[in-house]
Amino acid sequence: MAALTEEQSILKDQATSWVEAELPVQKFRDFRNSNSDGGFDPKAWSAMVDMGWTGILVPETFGGSDLGYLTFGVILEQLGRQLCASPLFASAYVGASAINMGGNDDQKQRWLPGIVDGSEILTLAVDEQPRHQRNAIACKASASDGGFLLSGAKTFVPEGMSATTFVVAARTDAGVIELFLVPANADGVSRTQMDTVDKRDHARVTLTNVVVSGEAHLAGMPSGELYEHLLNRACAGVAMEMLGIGCCSFEMTLDYLKTRKQFGKVIGSFQALGHRAAELYSAQEMARSCAEAGVIAIDNGADDQAAMSALSKAKTGEFLFDMSNQLIQIHGGIGMTDDFDAGFYLKRARALEALYGNQALHRDRYATLLGF
Amino acid sequence: MQNANELESFRGDVRAWVAENFPASLQGADLAGIAGGESGAKASDTVRAGLEAWRQKLAEKGWGAPTWPVEYGGAGLTDPHANIIGEEIHRAGAYNPIPHMTGMGVTMVGPTLLEYGSEEQKARHLKGIASGEIRWCLGLSEPNAGSDLASLSTKADDRGDYFALNGQKIWTSGANISQWCGALVRTDTDAGKRDGISFVLLPMQQDGVETRPIRLISGISPFCETYFTDARAEKGDLLGNLNDGWSVVKRLLQHERQSQTGGRGVSMLDSEPLHVKAQRFVGTDDNGALIDKDLRQRLVRNYMDGAAHRLTAQRITDEASGRVEVSAAASILKNSNTRFAQQKAELALEIMGSQGIGWSGDDFAEEELGIVREWLSGKAMSIYGGSYEVQNNIISKNVLGLPETTQKG
Numbered sequence: 034m035a036a037l038t039e040e041q042s043i044l045k046d047q048a049t050s051w052v053e054a055e056l057p058v059q060k061f062r063d064f065r066n067s068n069s070d071g072g073f074d075p076k077a078w079s080a081m082v083d084m085g086w087t088g089i090l091v092p093e094t095f096g097g098s099d100l101g102y103l104t105f106g107v108i109l110e111q112l113g114r115q116l117c118a119s120p121l122f123a124s125a126y127v128g129a130s131a132i133n134m135g136g137n138d139d140q141k142q143r144w145l146p147g148i149v150d151g152s153e154i155l156t157l158a159v160d161e162q163p164r165h166q167r168n169a170i171a172c173k174a175s176a177s178d179g180g181f182l183l184s185g186a187k188t189f190v191p192e193g194m195s196a197t198t199f200v201v202a203a204r205t206d207a208g209v210i211e212l213f214l215v216p217a218n219a220d221g222v223s224r225t226q227m228d229t230v231d232k233r234d235h236a237r238v239t240l241t242n243v244v245v246s247g248e249a250h251l252a253g254m255p256s257g258e259l260y261e262h263l264l265n266r267a268c269a270g271v272a273m274e275m276l277g278i279g280c281c282s283f284e285m286t287l288d289y290l291k292t293r294k295q296f297g298k299v300i301g302s303f304q305a306l307g308h309r310a311a312e313l314y315s316a317q318e319m320a321r322s323c324a325e326a327g328v329i330a331i332d333n334g335a336d337d338q339a340a341m342s343a344l345s346k347a348k349t350g351e352f353l354f355d356m357s358n359q360l361i362q363i364h365g366g367i368g369m370t371d372d373f374d375a376g377f378y379l380k381r382a383r384a385l386e387a388l389y390g391n392q393a394l395h396r397d398r399y400a401t402l403l404g405f
Numbered sequence: 406m407q408n409a410n411e412l413e414s415f416r417g418d419v420r421a422w423v424a425e426n427f428p429a430s431l432q433g434a435d436l437a438g439i440a441g442g443e444s445g446a447k448a449s450d451t452v453r454a455g456l457e458a459w460r461q462k463l464a465e466k467g468w469g470a471p472t473w474p475v476e477y478g479g480a481g482l483t484d485p486h487a488n489i490i491g492e493e494i495h496r497a498g499a500y501n502p503i504p505h506m507t508g509m510g511v512t513m514v515g516p517t518l519l520e521y522g523s524e525e526q527k528a529r530h531l532k533g534i535a536s537g538e539i540r541w542c543l544g545l546s547e548p549n550a551g552s553d554l555a556s557l558s559t560k561a562d563d564r565g566d567y568f569a570l571n572g573q574k575i576w577t578s579g580a581n582i583s584q585w586c587g588a589l590v591r592t593d594t595d596a597g598k599r600d601g602i603s604f605v606l607l608p609m610q611q612d613g614v615e616t617r618p619i620r621l622i623s624g625i626s627p628f629c630e631t632y633f634t635d636a637r638a639e640k641g642d643l644l645g646n647l648n649d650g651w652s653v654v655k656r657l658l659q660h661e662r663q664s665q666t667g668g669r670g671v672s673m674l675d676s677e678p679l680h681v682k683a684q685r686f687v688g689t690d691d692n693g694a695l696i697d698k699d700l701r702q703r704l705v706r707n708y709m710d711g712a713a714h715r716l717t718a719q720r721i722t723d724e725a726s727g728r729v730e731v732s733a734a735a736s737i738l739k740n741s742n743t744r745f746a747q748q749k750a751e752l753a754l755e756i757m758g759s760q761g762i763g764w765s766g767d768d769f770a771e772e773e774l775g776i777v778r779e780w781l782s783g784k785a786m787s788i789y790g791g792s793y794e795v796q797n798n799i800i801s802k803n804v805l806g807l808p809e810t811t812q813k814g
Contacts, residue, residue, distance in 0.1 A: 036723045287805055302808035307801035308794070314805060315737045322716035323709075348713050393702075400705040405680035405695055 035325040041104050047084065048111040055080065056117045058374050064118065065232045072192055072234020073118040082151035087125040090133065095145035097129075102266070106273035106328035113277025116381050118233055120154045120192040126270045127263065128155025131200045131212055135251030135259040143248075144198075144214070155214075156196040157267065158187040158238050165390045167264060170210050172240065174203035180246040183213060183221075186239045191388070193236025194226050200251075201240065202260055210260045212251045219243050230380040265342040268389050269327035272345035275385050276324040279353040282360040282378045283317050286310070289364055306363065313356055320352035340402045347395035350386050357382040412485055419493040426462045427499040430455035440502035441627075442540070442582045460502060464536035469503030470511050473519065477527055478535025503537035508579045510534035510541040512664035514587050517657045521604075521645040530585070530606070542609070544574035544588035544631055545654065552795050554589070555599045555651065559633060561590035566640055568592075568605055570613070570633035576789070580616040580629035583609050587657070588638070593648050604650035604657075607638035623781035624764075659735065661790045666718060666738035673775030674753055680704060683756045700755065707748050714741040733804040736796040743786040743793060750780040 037045060056077050064074055081087065089105045091097020105126055112121065125148055132144045132155075147153030162169055172185025183203055190199070199215045199222070215222060221243035227235045251259055290301030290310055300306055327345025330338045357379040361368040368375040386392070430451045439448045439456065448456070463469055466480060471487040473479025482490075494501050504511040515534045518527055533539035550557040559572025570590055580586065586609050593601030609616075613636030618626035645653040680695070683704060687697050695701040721734045753776050754761035763769030763777060787793040801807045 034724065035720065287807075290807060299808060301801075301805075304798075307805075307807050308797040310805055310807060311797040311800035314800060315740060318734075318737055319710075319713035319717055319741060322720045323713050325720070326716050344709055344712055348709055396702065396705045396709065399709065400680075400701055401694065403680065403705075403708065404693065405684060405689075405701065405704070 034321070035103060035329060037103075037107070040100065041107060044100070044104060045107045045111065048086075048108045051080070051084070052111050052115050052117060056112075056115055058115045058377060061116045061118055061377065062374070070194075072195060073120065077117070078119050078121075079151060081119055081121055082149075086121060087129075087151055088149040090126060090129040091145050091149050092133075092141075095141055096149040097145065102269065102328040102331040103325065106270060106325070109270055109273040110277035110280070110324075113274035114281040116278065116377055120156070120195055120234075122270055122274065123156040123192040123196070124148055124154045127157045127267045128153075128198075128200060130266045131155070131157065131251060131259070131263050134262055135212055135253040137253055140214075140248065140251065152197075154192060154195055154197045155200055156190060156192045156198075157202070157263065158190045158193070158199045158215075159202045159264070159389075160189045161185065161187060163188075165387065165394065167261070167390075168210070170202050170204055172201065172203040174201075174205050174211065174213055174250075176206055177244070180244060181213060181250060183215060183240045183243040183245060186237070188237050189227065189387070190224075190236045190238050192234045193224055193238055194234050199238060200263075207256070209257045211257070212259055212263065213245060214249045214251065215240065215243055215245055219245070229384060231377075231384040233381070233384065235384075261339070264389055265339050266331055268342045268346040268395070269324075269331060271385055271388055272324040272327050272342075272349040275346075275349045275353045275382070276321055278378055278382055278385070279320060279349070279356045280317060282353075282356045282375075282382075283313055285375070285378075286313070286356075286360050286363050300363075309359065309363070313352075313359060316352040316355065320349045323348035337402075340399055343395040343399040343402065346390065347392045347399065350392040350395070353382045354386060354392070412489060415486055416489045416493060419490055420497070422466075423493055423497045423499055426459070427494075427497055428455035428459055431459060431500075432498060436500040436502050436505075440500075440505035442505075442508075442579055456502060459499075460506065460537045463501060463503055464538075467535065468501065469507075469537050470515055470535040473515065473531065473535055477519070477531035478533075479531075503535070506537040506540060507534050508540040508583050509543045509587070510539065513543065513657050513660045514541045514585075516660045517587075517653060518644065520656060521653050525641065526606075526644065539585055540579060540583040541585045541587065542577045542580045542583040542629075542631075543657075544577050544580075544586050544633075546576045547573060548575050552792055554654070555602065557589060557591060557602070559588070559590050560594070561592050561603060561605060561638065563592075568638045568640070568643075570605070570607065570636040570638060572633055574631040574633070575619075576628045577616070577631045578628055580609065580631045581618055585609060586614075586631070587644070588633075589650055589654050590638075592650075596648060599651040601648055602650040602654075603647050604644045604653040605638040606642040606644060607636060611637060613637060621782065622784070623778045625778070625782065658791060662735035662739050662796070665786075665790050666735055666742055673772050673779055674749060676772055679707070679749065679752060679756065682753065686756050686758060686760075700752075704752055707745065707752055710741070710745045710748070714738065714745050717741065733800065736791075736799045736804070739790065740793055740796045746786060747783050750776070750783050754780050 060074065085098055086108055088097030089100045092099050109122060129145065129148050132141055136144065144153060148155060161171055174181045174183050183201060185203060197217055199217060201213045201215050202210055203213055205211050221241040224236045224238045227237060229235050287310060290306055291299055293300050324345045327341050330341035335341065360375045360378055364375055367373050434452050436456065467475060467478060468480055468490055470478065471480045471482045471490050472484060475481045511534055515531060518530055545554060547557050547559060559570060559574060561568040561570050570588065585606060587604060587606055589602060589604055591601055592603040613634050615632040616629040619628045619630060620626050683695055683700065687695055687700060690696050718738055757773060760769060760773045761777060763774055765774065802809055
């Protein structure tokens with residue numbers, strides 16, 4: 034665990050106990066079984082808003098606490114542990130980052146207070162094809178009457194059914210990928226729920242000649258840079274959630290190794306399993322270092338933020354991939370049953386592995402950033 | 406928490422001192438090899454004289470072992486201060502030879518003496534280590550006691566005022582050039598296998614001690630077989646209590662793991678980044694990417710493993726607020742470092758093609774030959790100091806609390 038300030042420690046402890054008491058994985062199971070609409074429990078979401086988590090990345094002048102990315106990451110890790118479903122990450126992390134970095138003062142005033150009080154739910158709409166590729170954006174934003182005309186089709190949009198506003202990655206007339214704020218209820222926007230293994234809210238979103246004003250364009254950074262920076266930050270955040278999922282999976286597995294008996298002994302006394310646990314634990318420690326370094330690099334404004342983000346997503350992904358498989362394997366038959374939680378962790382792990390690029394993509398980025 | 410200003414001002418003092426005192430004659434010399442007594446390391450008289458002068462300067466400051474108390478030859482400094490000394494010496498292109506000149510003295514014997522030694526023992530032994538004048542080896546492993554160290558059979562008979570040692574040790578690093586040895590010996594043959602062991606200190610220059618260097622696959626001989634035939638260890642050199650040597654050695658081995666969690670000092674593998682070497686030997690496409698895509702993937706994984714190891718070592722230091730406790734984390738870091746370093750050497754060899762299988766001669770650059778030898782000697786990393794598998798036993802038992810998987814005597 035990275036060295037935390039007193040304020041960060043308090044928030045972390047608050048998050049840990051709240052998640053365990055109010056939103057354990059059983060709540061996610063109940064929610065899945067209820068076949069309710071939307072991807073999360075509205076009461077849990079408003080509790081998160083009340084605890085101030087939606088304002089962690091928002092400057093105080095716009096109603097937030099401006100505590101930074103490590104703080105937000107620590108919360109995401111705690112939420113990941115119990116697979117808590119909420120639009121916190123999509124809106125208050127990715128959405129708020131987009132506005133903070135790319136918005137002018139009017140845009141910040143228009144959007145940030147709404148993110149903080151939960152009345153606005155933002156989400157990034159980026160992918161158009163099954164495999165994430167940063168440059169594979171065909172969605173168009175053509176200049177028109179001082180505003181823009183947007184057309185394109187997005188897929189795998191997180192919290193896509195509950196979002197009030199999409200942050201759409203689209204190509205301008207100059208061929209550059211820029212970000213545009215599109216209200217979900219604008220004319221020409223339609224969305225459909227995707228039924229995915231993690232049972233979270235993912236949507237297909239279609240934009241057909243959607244008219245937005247010039248104020249929808251986040252133009253606060255040099256051409257194309259906002260999109261890159263935002264994805265880098267998003268990846269570091271996903272890595273922190275993945276870390277939480279992996280750590281909890283490890284603890285469940287370790288518990289089982291200490292309690293399940295076969296051949297008259299607990300199975301953790303067999304060296305093959307003891308060593309596997311040791312390897313997984315070591316991988317977890319390496320993943321934690323990389324994930325925390327990813328968000329810390331953002332807070333520090335480090336020159337190598339892009340590389341650290343790639344490192345965090347790739348190494349955490351590598352750990353979680355193995356860990357989620359071993360969670361099933363070491364639990365044996367019980368791990369295969371829907372009554373046991375292991376499957377939830379495995380399924381969510383793969384959804385996040387794909388989100389904003391898998392391990393291979395981030396290894397490729399890392400090599401490119403290092404110059405080979 | 407250290408006062409950051411105080412540390413920065415200390416850094417400035419160290420920097421100035423190093424600039425003033427590091428002999429120019431030592432610039433670029435292979436000090437690690439020379440100080441470590443490696444057979445291949447050659448040094449001119451000028452370099453030897455410079456090294457001795459540099460050793461004396463460092464010893465006067467107590468910087469051979471900066472965290473030890475001043476009365477024992479240290480400087481009484483905190484770990485952050487000691488780290489700064491190391492960083493500044495490294496930054497100046499200099500090198501602190503004292504840890505290497507003492508064999509196992511600074512890293513293992515000294516810290517264990519500080520914890521288990523009597524006042525008399527500390528006063529007698531520690532200064533010679535901190536000053537780099539006395540080289541120590543350790544007689545632990547035996548031909549039939551490797552990972553199962555507690556099954557050792559070298560005996561120490563009580564002869565009144567001294568112990569007489571009989572038996573054979575193996576993998577004693579630098580035994581042929583050491584002045585003193587810390588040996589693990591059996592003092593009670595009837596007790597359980599971990600309960601009848603004691604830890605004694607004995608001088609190597611005596612009739613009862615014979616050493617035979619072992620030639621390794623890398624061509625060098627850093628280790629010896631050491632034979633004790635009525636070798637004499639004074640009663641006053643029993644470290645810790647009689648028959649409690651297992652506690653002493655467990656602590657000693659923790660210090661060993663701690664010393665093996667970082668880099669390997671000066672390395673030919675670091676003379677050029679691996680991806681640059683790969684670009685040179687393998688070639689790149691129009692975008693500057695390596696044309697061997699399979700190699701590129703494995704190379705980037707190795708880079709990431711290295712970054713993850715370094716970040717973890719840093720994180721563990723930070724969490725301890727600068728005070729690196731000898732802890733279970735050492736096993737994790739020893740294994741991650743081993744995995745990374747061995748893989749890195751394999752990648753370097755693969756990249757160099759047939760230039761990566763040279764043994765000697767003008768067909769190969771000095772750097773290429775150095776890398777080949779490092780590749781070979783690096784195979785020991787997963788064997789010495791508790792093998793890779795022994796570290797995993799330690800993690801599973803001591804960190805994760807899983808039941809003991811090995812036989813207990």
